[in-house]
Amino acid sequence: MSDVESAEDADAGEDDPEWSLPDDLAAARKALIEWYEADHRAFPWRETDDPYEILVSEVMSQQTQLDRVVDAWEAFLDRWPTTADLAAADRADVVGFWTDHSLGYNNRAKYLHEAATQVETEYDGAFPTDPDGLQDLMGVGPYTANAVASFAFNAGDAVVDTNVKRVAYRAFDVPDDDAAFETAANDLMPAGESRVWNNAIMELGGVACTQTPRCDEVGCPWREWCHAYQSGDFTAPDVPTQPSFEGSRRQFRGRVIGTLREYDELAIDALGHRIRVDYAPDGEYGREWLLGLLEDLADDGLVDVDRSGDEPIARLQR
Template structure:
């Protein structure tokens, strides 16, 4: 096969976006602006408030995040307030609201300190600069840059991948999704665009699609709508929380907040009824749990003398 033939085959296999991209873009933006789910972080361009919402949403359904987000910002309304807070209080808030892994609270606390100490209280504005903040990866940095400063690239989450895969035949490949999403996004409109395309995936193009029910604006271009084949890339499932290490990490933090410090076996009996020092869920299991928490900077383990004592890191 000649190089020219190979190029033809590659072009044949490659997904192609519609020629009338401007119509595709405007139809989605109009659909979003006409009616969308109301979340309070969509009503602000405060990068701190948006960062808090992004970190909270990583592990929690959006409807459940609203109350926690509002309470968090009421308690620590600025990076200056959060930076001077007791870390144990921040982690305790996280645990109390079941917001996922506690190290995210620790990172958020440290990011606030960075903004105050390294940026004089002014948030960095670009995705690259935002990634310098503790715990802020490419996705979160891009989301904050988009929603706070309107200067991000296309946000690519599970919803966006599903939309691109179904509508335009983008292959199940991260690089392909990113390329297609950025080509679709109108220049200089990352704030409204990223909100709109994630809304499309979250409301219309769900795992069980609701195309006609919610008036999906892309039906005339959508391959899946035309064929009736609504398969989509596999979506990772959230591990069961009940009985998980994540659940018991939270119980350790909550118990140590109440008792300040506890000897190993006392702590074990307080966090699970089937704790037995020499059993499957005994000292070795608990020491592993505490080691993980210590590595995250959340717990201090004192092995001085005959007893092992655990306390929250201050």
């Protein structure tokens, strides 16, 4: 590292009176990377730089614990190993896979299918390599685009997720502010090393700087720089809790898709009785509730609702 880079490292965050990064930032970076490379959780998507495989892992991980994602990720790639395979698939089959594996909102499966089609038809089978280009793919927002750019092409900015925010807040007193977290995360990351760095700092938050910290137990490499470790104050920004899946709107969306896969089409009352035992046409969970659910799924391009007859008919979009 040059003297100029070292000076810039030392000054990182210095203009903000509320927080500052270590004076010996190069040493802190080295310690974290060495800690990560010595031992980390062995998720299979960490062993590839294939952008398609990484995109699938990122989309699946949005609402699912990582340990549960592994089996679904491997099964998905066994069935559709390339973007060409996924683009050629029946979208209903892709959505059905999502439902069967309880992977969250089914529109993510639709968007993944459409993104694969874009890669094949608009990019000749080759992914864009930078975050801006990746955001042109259907359903790929700033976080996912940056993650794919980082892990597939080593060309991303710092990833800022809940784990990274918690680390920055505790270790360097970065305030609970998205702009501050973004600045701190990018100041921390060594240039040109987004792949290893983003994996390493997310691992730190995932196994060491957890909601109940495990600093000594897992040998956190940042103990000598960490304000929380020195003060004993391990408060952290509020972490949003994911709503319970059981009884949720998300669960019933999945049941609608799963039921419509079994039948070519269903009248609304027949569908309602199949997705919940307390369905009553005129009740709290009746036609009005179910039509609202179907309209959401229709907006996502997953179902069609035919209202031309006496009773609405629902069917999967193809």
